[in-house]
Amino acid sequence: MTEQGPVTILSFMSIPKSDLxxxxxxxxxxxxxxxxxxxxxxxFPHVYKRMDIKKFKLCDENGYLQTAIKPVIRKPYLMFQDKLAVGCGDSVFLNDPITGQGCNLSSFCAEQLYETLIEWKHSKWDGEMGESYRKRTKQYVKEVTEWTNAMTDHCLSMLFND
Ligand SMILES: Cc1cc2nc3c(=O)[nH]c(=O)nc-3n(C[C@H](O)[C@H](O)[C@H](O)COP(=O)(O)OP(=O)(O)OC[C@H]3O[C@@H](n4cnc5c(N)ncnc54)[C@H](O)[C@@H]3O)c2cc1C
Known part of the structure; x- marks a missing residue:
């Protein structure tokens, strides 16, 4: 949905340095x-056939996004000047969006962070609490990341075999 109304988007995920x-x-x-x-x-000539090329244009001059994703998993907490800093979402674990579960993983970890804070509401929020939060999410983050990487490898090998 844009300021000009609903639009159709095209999204490409290219392998770095490939023809695409x-x-x-x-x-x-x-x-x-x-x-x-x-x-x-x-x-994608079969998609091109469905496009009305005379009408094909951006909904506005800034209506495009170009980005590169480098998957990364970081430790979700840090002690800074004796204060605990915690993070969740893309700032801590950034997956390739190929399997589209960034929001699920982020909201799962936000929920786990909430649960941790409630559990520690009468204790000092320190590195031990940060570690407790990390332990709650570690297994799930690991599985999601492994799944994403497996899918990415699978898709890449499909492209290479084509
Ligand atoms: C093109 C694309 C397609 C995607 N498709 C899917 C999909 O189909 N399914 C899916 O599950 N996930 C998808 N994702 C991933 C998903 O959008 C993210 O994983 C998710 O939004 C991460 O949530 P977040 O809250 O961690 O970060 P964000 O949603 O990025 O939120 C971070 C917020 O912090 C704000 N911010 C940044 N710096 C500061 C600052 N200094 N001070 C204050 N605020 C600040 C930003 O403005 C932003 O609002 C997609 C991502 C992209 C880019």
Whole structure:
């Protein structure tokens, strides 16, 4: 949903340095629109056939996003000047969005953080509490990450075999 109403988005996930890795260093929406229609035509002709190329454009000049994801899992807490700092969500564990579970993992960990804070409400919030929170989430984060990596490998090998 945009300020111009509902729109259809196209999303590409390219393997770095592959033929499809064409969305780099774009300066404006016009360049992006051209690259997108060209890439769809070259790599996904069956999708291109369904596009009305005369109408194909961005909903506004800034209506595109280009990013690179480097999956990373960090320790979710830190003592800083004798104060506990805790984190959850993408700032702590960033998955490749290929299996689309970033929100689920983030909300699971937010819930676990809430449960930890309630459990420790009468104790000092220190590294021990941070570790207790980490232990609550560790197994789940590990499984989600392994699943995501397995799917990523699977998708990559499918692309390479194609
Ligand atoms: C293109 C794309 C598609 C995705 N598709 C899916 C999907 O289909 N399913 C799914 O589950 N996940 C998906 N994800 C992942 C999902 O969006 C994230 O995992 C999730 O939003 C992480 O939540 P978060 O609260 O940790 O971070 P965010 O949602 O990024 O929230 C962080 C917030 O902090 C704010 N902020 C940043 N710096 C500061 C500061 N200094 N002071 C104050 N505020 C600040 C930001 O403005 C933002 O509102 C997708 C991500 C992308 C980029």
């Amino acid at each position: 890795d064409v969305f780099k260093g774009m300066k404006n929406g016009e360049e992006f629109t051209y690259k997108m229609s060209d890439a769809v035509q070259r790599f």
